[in-house]
Amino acid sequence: MASQTPTRIVIIGATSAIAQEVAKLYAVQGARLFCVARDESKVMAVAADLRARGAEEVAVYVADLLMRDVHANIVEQSRTFLGTIDCVIIAHGVLPDQHTLDHDVDATIASFMVNAVSVISFAHRYADVLEEQGSGTLVGISSVAGDRGRASNYAYGAAKAAVTTFFSGLNVRLRQKGVYVLTVKPGPVDTPMTRGITLPLMVPPRVVASDIVRAVARRTMVLYTPGVWRFIMALVRAIPEFIFVKLTKF
Amino acid sequence: MAKRYESWGRFPDAQPSTVVDLAWTQDLELPSLSSPILAYGKGRSYGDVCLNSDGTLVAMEQCARILDFDRENGVVTAEAGISIQDLLRVIVPHGWFVPVTPGTKYVTLGGAVANDVHGKNHHRVGTFGCHVRALTLHRTDGTVYVCTPSQHADVFAATIGGMGLTGIITTVTVALLPIASRMIDEESIKARSLREVIELTMASDHDWDYTVSWIDVLASGSSLGKGLVLRGNFSTVSDGTLQATWNEPLLRIPFQGPAWLLSKPTIALFNTVWYGKQFGRMHRRHIDLEPFFYPLDAVERWNILYGSRGMLQYQCVVPLDGGEDAMRRILSTMQAGGISSFLAVLKMFGAARSPGIMSFPRPGLTLTLDMPIGGKRMFDALDRCDEIVHEMGGRIYPAKDARVNGAMFRAMYADELAQFRPLIDPGMSSTFWRRVSEE
Numbered sequence: 229m230a231s232q233t234p235t236r237i238v239i240i241g242a243t244s245a246i247a248q249e250v251a252k253l254y255a256v257q258g259a260r261l262f263c264v265a266r267d268e269s270k271v272m273a274v275a276a277d278l279r280a281r282g283a284e285e286v287a288v289y290v291a292d293l294l295m296r297d298v299h300a301n302i303v304e305q306s307r308t309f310l311g312t313i314d315c316v317i318i319a320h321g322v323l324p325d326q327h328t329l330d331h332d333v334d335a336t337i338a339s340f341m342v343n344a345v346s347v348i349s350f351a352h353r354y355a356d357v358l359e360e361q362g363s364g365t366l367v368g369i370s371s372v373a374g375d376r377g378r379a380s381n382y383a384y385g386a387a388k389a390a391v392t393t394f395f396s397g398l399n400v401r402l403r404q405k406g407v408y409v410l411t412v413k414p415g416p417v418d419t420p421m422t423r424g425i426t427l428p429l430m431v432p433p434r435v436v437a438s439d440i441v442r443a444v445a446r447r448t449m450v451l452y453t454p455g456v457w458r459f460i461m462a463l464v465r466a467i468p469e470f471i472f473v474k475l476t477k478f
Numbered sequence: 479m480a481k482r483y484e485s486w487g488r489f490p491d492a493q494p495s496t497v498v499d500l501a502w503t504q505d506l507e508l509p510s511l512s513s514p515i516l517a518y519g520k521g522r523s524y525g526d527v528c529l530n531s532d533g534t535l536v537a538m539e540q541c542a543r544i545l546d547f548d549r550e551n552g553v554v555t556a557e558a559g560i561s562i563q564d565l566l567r568v569i570v571p572h573g574w575f576v577p578v579t580p581g582t583k584y585v586t587l588g589g590a591v592a593n594d595v596h597g598k599n600h601h602r603v604g605t606f607g608c609h610v611r612a613l614t615l616h617r618t619d620g621t622v623y624v625c626t627p628s629q630h631a632d633v634f635a636a637t638i639g640g641m642g643l644t645g646i647i648t649t650v651t652v653a654l655l656p657i658a659s660r661m662i663d664e665e666s667i668k669a670r671s672l673r674e675v676i677e678l679t680m681a682s683d684h685d686w687d688y689t690v691s692w693i694d695v696l697a698s699g700s701s702l703g704k705g706l707v708l709r710g711n712f713s714t715v716s717d718g719t720l721q722a723t724w725n726e727p728l729l730r731i732p733f734q735g736p737a738w739l740l741s742k743p744t745i746a747l748f749n750t751v752w753y754g755k756q757f758g759r760m761h762r763r764h765i766d767l768e769p770f771f772y773p774l775d776a777v778e779r780w781n782i783l784y785g786s787r788g789m790l791q792y793q794c795v796v797p798l799d800g801g802e803d804a805m806r807r808i809l810s811t812m813q814a815g816g817i818s819s820f821l822a823v824l825k826m827f828g829a830a831r832s833p834g835i836m837s838f839p840r841p842g843l844t845l846t847l848d849m850p851i852g853g854k855r856m857f858d859a860l861d862r863c864d865e866i867v868h869e870m871g872g873r874i875y876p877a878k879d880a881r882v883n884g885a886m887f888r889a890m891y892a893d894e895l896a897q898f899r900p901l902i903d904p905g906m907s908s909t910f911w912r913r914v915s916e917e
Contacts, residue, residue, distance in 0.1 A: 245501070245540075269504050273543050273557075280544035280554075281568055420501040420540075 233445060234314035234365060235284075238262045238306045240293065240350050241320025243270045245419035246369060248277075249437030250317060255283035262306040264289045265320075293320050293346045303353045315444060316354040317367040318347050321387075323421045329383045336383045343387030348394050355398050358407040365408040365444050368395045372413045372452065375461045376472075399449055408447045412440055415457040429454065483535055486781050487524040489788035489851055489880050492531035492909040501540045503557055503648040508618045511536070514907030515618060517646045519559060519586030523593060524791040525880035526909035527641050533907065536646055538588055544568060545649060552654035553611065558588030558647045563724075571720050574654040575712070575767070577609035583772050587650040593877035594639030594837040596827070597771075598688035598710075603655075604830030605839055607638035612651040615644060618905025627833055636901035638834030641876055643911055645903045657712050660719040662688070662770040664710040666761040668753075672703025672809075676802055676843070679826050682709045688770075692821040694749045695809060695847060696742075702809055705824070706756065710770055725768055730778035735785045740850050742818040752821055784850050790880055792860060793838075793846040795827060796872035801843040804870045808845060808863045815859020819847040835898045836891065838875040846878070857881060864890075876910060887914040 237254055239247050242263035251261060255278040263278075265271035268290045275286040287309045291298045307313065324339040351368060358364035373381050374388030392411055399409035414436045416427035431454055439453035452458035467475070483494055497518075500506060508515065516530035518537050538559035546555040552574045556565065562576055563583040569575065580595040589595075594607040603609070615623045615637055623645070625634035637644045665686075669675040675691045682689045686709035693705035738744070774780055781789065796804040805824070812819070823846040827839045849856070864886050867874060873890040874882055888895060 267504070270502055273502075273504075273545060276545045277543035280547035420499070423499060 236260050236310040236314045238316040240264045240318045244319045245433040247319035249433045253441045255281040260284045261286045315365045319369045340387050344390040362406040367410045369412045372457050412451045486522050487789045492529040494535040495532045496534045498536045509620045513905040516908045519589040522585045524878045529909040531909045555651040575657045577655045578606040588647040592642040594834045598690045601683045601828035605832040607832045607834045609653045614649040617645040635835050639837035643902045643906045658716045659713040660767050661713040662710040664763045667707045678707040691824040695819045695822045696746050727778040728776045735783040745818045787851040791878040793875040793878040794867040795844040796870040797842040811862050819849045822847040884914040
């Protein structure tokens with residue numbers, strides 16, 4: 229059986245706060261990392277940090293992840309750099325202001341392109357690579373927001389629901405092929421994405437990151453982090469819609 | 479509930495009007511922020527030097543990336559928000575330690591530079607600023623300086639110990655100290671009087687890299703200043719400990735202590751037990767660097783034990799010539815003022831001169847005491863201590879201060895302020911600076 233600590237890792241959205249923390253945890257263990265992000269100077273700083281912390285080698289690919297025509301090239305380059313891929317972490321996303329989106333169809337679709345379509349594009353391509361290898365773990369950072377539509381973030385939530393469902397399907401498809409699929413559903417995380425928003429049970433990204441690393445090692449299929457969200461969302465999902473609409477707080 | 483921005487002493491309460499949580503140094507747009515601006519790290523300064531009431535705080539903690547680590551030569555460049563704790567986890571396994579460390583590892587590199595921190599090895603290697611090779615400094619007019627001891631040397635000198643007033647430090651390059659082991663060979667010697675403490679310290683400084691003394695402030699008469707002299711050296715044996723794992727804090731203080739918890743009787747009891755627990759004259763230990771350098775880090779948020787009123791720390795330095803007498807007078811003044819303190823710390827500063835204009839250490843004796851915030855009597859006693867210090871040609875440490883009279887501060891740092899003021903960034907300020915800088 230392959231080692232449960234991945235050593236050859238692809239990170240899509242490597243400058244996201246959660247991805248940075250996950251990458252640091254693997255770097256300390258001497259991983260080889262292929263980091264993809266949009267902002268060159270930021271991803272270079274992340275790569276330097278990962279090298280200093282012990283990564284064996286770090287490669288950087290700068291791309292706007294909305295541009296789907298580069299996705300195939302990213303996959304190809306990462307295979308060339310890593311050889312066999314142990315783990316792919318798809319972490320990019322944006323949290324748009326729902327009040328703005330409420331009256332802006334184009335902006336709603338644009339956010340869906342980032343949070344759902346480009347994530348699915350990467351997930352699909354890497355699923356094929358891992359299936360061909362017959363090994364590896366595919367990690368998608370979804371959200372508890374994808375478990376139920378709420379007035380305050382349903383565009384974001386709908387995209388995350390698409391991601392969750394897509395990963396769930398991949399999990400069923402690939403489980404027999406030696407490939408592990410992990411859907412991560414963080415609750416609110418204190419990151420630049422949630423700046424200015426104060427939410428209950430908010431945790432720092434390093435807490436989410438260490439949960440993710442543990443879940444990858446244990447081959448968990450669905451990770452709620454912090455774990456209490458598994459119970460909260462089970463309750464939220466169980467509320468009938470005619471009652472849910474009256475709970476304006478949600 | 480909104481996050482509160484406090485100093486370690488939790489006095490005074492001085493909340494900012496705006497906080498910018500900086501995730502990337504690349505995104506720092508100082509000209510777009512409203513003045514006065516100040517960088518905030520971990521809030522481990524005891525006084526108001528890290529606070530900016532009704533101003534803008536730029537929280538730096540997320541800017542904690544290591545940009546370069548030369549493992550062969552021991553030089554590291556990192557973003558200013560990284561803590562010494564985080565840095566140590568990376569450098570110690572490769573046989574390096576920070577050249578100078580304060581008594582907690584929960585300080586940022588930026589804070590270490592801005593306060594030009596010192597440690598138990600000041601007599602050997604000077605302050606943190608003595609080991610800084612380069613700094614990146616963002617000014618509020620939008621300019622960015624890369625300063626070194628030779629490039630923009632005046633800005634470099636003003637920034638080291640500059641209390642964050644010259645701009646926002648975004649990266650720091652520092653030369654590290656080679657170590658073969660995490661272990662420290664430590665000796666603890668009982669001294670029965672202040673004279674003995676000083677004599678033992680002077681005798682120790684030649685052979686020991688790290689020296690410090692704990693003094694029982696409540697002892698009086700002939701035993702005034704009695705205490706324990708601690709001295710240590712890194713073990714030179716390659717014992718394989720560099721790869722050892724780090725300890726998490728043993729416990730976290732969950733809520734504020736009541737007022738009586740750290741009051742005169744309990745402090746007297748603690749000090750007696752502390753002094754008395756060592757029976758022999760000398761005690762030798764072979765201990766890990768964490769309990770040696772960072773004993774208080776084992777208890778997270780110990781500062782809130784002082785309760786809602788908070789605490790003060792008083793740190794001064796006086797020249798060695800006449801220093802013993804000055805220490806006696808300061809300790810007596812505090813006793814007369816009803817000030818009770820946990821073991822005070824006495825240390826001898828060496829001759830190494832920091833490049834920092836406003837850097838606090840000067841050759842001589844430095845005394846540090848924590849105390850719960852008291853009434854006017856306490857503040858008056860501290861004012862009298864300032865007078866003794868000033869009369870001796872000494873000064874107090876801004877990073878610890880929350881109460882010094884502005885005129886007194888300006889007198890203590892008169893020459894330095896004349897050099898420093900023109901190099902301040904006019905868009906930067908702090909609660910401390912507004913308190914002491916003007917008439």
